[in-house]
Amino acid sequence: MNVGRICIIAFAAICLRAQDLVLAVGITPAQNIFNRIQGTFEKATGIHLVLKDARSPEAWRLLDAGQVEAASGGLTWEDWVASIKAKNLRVPSEEEITRFQIGIDQIQVVTSPDVLLLELGREELQGIFSGKTTNWKQVGGDDAPIVLLLDPTQIATNDTFRGQILGGAPFGPAKWTFPAGVTLVQAVAATSHSIGFAPKASQESLKVNSPVTPAITRPVLLVIKGKKPSASLRRLLDYLESPEGKQLTVR
Known part of the structure; x- marks a missing residue:
C-alpha cells in the first residue's frame, strides 16, 4: 500500500x-x-x-x-x-x-432530613412556596421556620413548578444562591428545616426526604x-x- x-x-x-x-x-x-x-x-x-x-x-x-x-x-x-x-x-x-x-420529566419536592412530613398537598405547597406559610408547625411539622431554597439556574423547572402549583404567581422569599458546585438537592440536605424542588433525576443524594405531593410533570x-x-x-x-x-x- x-x-x-x-x-x-x-x-x-x-x-x-x-x-x-x-x-x-x-x-x-x-x-x-x-x-x-x-x-x-x-x-x-x-x-x-x-x-x-x-x-x-x-x-x-x-x-x-x-x-x-x-x-x-x-x-x-x-x-x-x-x-x-x-x-x-x-x-x-x-x-x-x-x-x-x-x-x-417529574419534578420532585425535597426537604432536609429533619423535616419528617410524609405528604404535602397542593394547598400546603402553595402556602410554603408563596411565602404565606412560614413555619413547619402550620403544616403539621416541628415548630421551626421554613427555609425556602430555589435554584435560579433551573429556569424551566422553576417556571413549570410556578405554573402547576402556584398558578404562575411569584415565589415567596427564598435563598437563591449556593456555594459554587453545590446543587439544590445538596443545599437542601445541608440546610436545617429547608425545602426545595428539582428534577427527579437530579436527586442522587440519599440525605433528603421526598414527601408525596401532587404530580408535577413536563x-x-x-x-x-x-x-x-x-x-x-x-x-x-x-x-x-x-x-x-x-x-x-x-x-
Missing part, C-alpha cells in the same frame, strides 16, 4: 471520529437523557455528542444563530416561547421549526429549525427509541 493511500485512509478515519453533533441542552435533558447515553451512543454510532449547557431561551438563541443543530429543554413549547419573549429574542413561527418529545423537547433532521440527528432520535436508549434514560 503506497504512502498516499495510507494518508487518505488515515484522514478518513480522523474525519469519521471527528463527526460532531452539537446540541444546546438544559439541566433536565442533560440529567435525564444526554449525559446517560453519551458514551454508549458515541460507541454505537461513531458520532461525538457535543453538549452545550444552555437554559431554554439561550438554547433557542444558539439554535437560531446556527451554532447548534438542535436545542433541548424540559418544558412545554408554550413555556419555552414565553421564556424566549422574556429575553426579547426572536420568536420562531411554527412553520420554521420541528419539535420532538424525547421524554417526560415534557422534554428537542427542537430543530426546518422540517427534516440531519442524518446524525436522525440516528440520535432512533437511538433514543431503541431498547438500549430507553433503558439508559429517565423518561
Whole structure:
C-alpha cells in the first residue's frame, strides 16, 4: 500500500471520529437523557455528542444563530416561547421549526432530613412556596421556620413548578444562591428545616426526604429549525427509541 493511500485512509478515519453533533441542552435533558447515553451512543454510532449547557431561551438563541443543530429543554413549547419573549429574542413561527418529545420529566419536592412530613398537598405547597406559610408547625411539622431554597439556574423547572402549583404567581422569599458546585438537592440536605424542588433525576443524594405531593410533570423537547433532521440527528432520535436508549434514560 503506497504512502498516499495510507494518508487518505488515515484522514478518513480522523474525519469519521471527528463527526460532531452539537446540541444546546438544559439541566433536565442533560440529567435525564444526554449525559446517560453519551458514551454508549458515541460507541454505537461513531458520532461525538457535543453538549452545550444552555437554559431554554439561550438554547433557542444558539439554535437560531446556527451554532447548534438542535436545542433541548424540559418544558412545554408554550413555556419555552414565553421564556424566549422574556429575553426579547426572536420568536420562531411554527412553520420554521420541528419539535420532538424525547421524554417526560417529574419534578420532585425535597426537604432536609429533619423535616419528617410524609405528604404535602397542593394547598400546603402553595402556602410554603408563596411565602404565606412560614413555619413547619402550620403544616403539621416541628415548630421551626421554613427555609425556602430555589435554584435560579433551573429556569424551566422553576417556571413549570410556578405554573402547576402556584398558578404562575411569584415565589415567596427564598435563598437563591449556593456555594459554587453545590446543587439544590445538596443545599437542601445541608440546610436545617429547608425545602426545595428539582428534577427527579437530579436527586442522587440519599440525605433528603421526598414527601408525596401532587404530580408535577413536563415534557422534554428537542427542537430543530426546518422540517427534516440531519442524518446524525436522525440516528440520535432512533437511538433514543431503541431498547438500549430507553433503558439508559429517565423518561
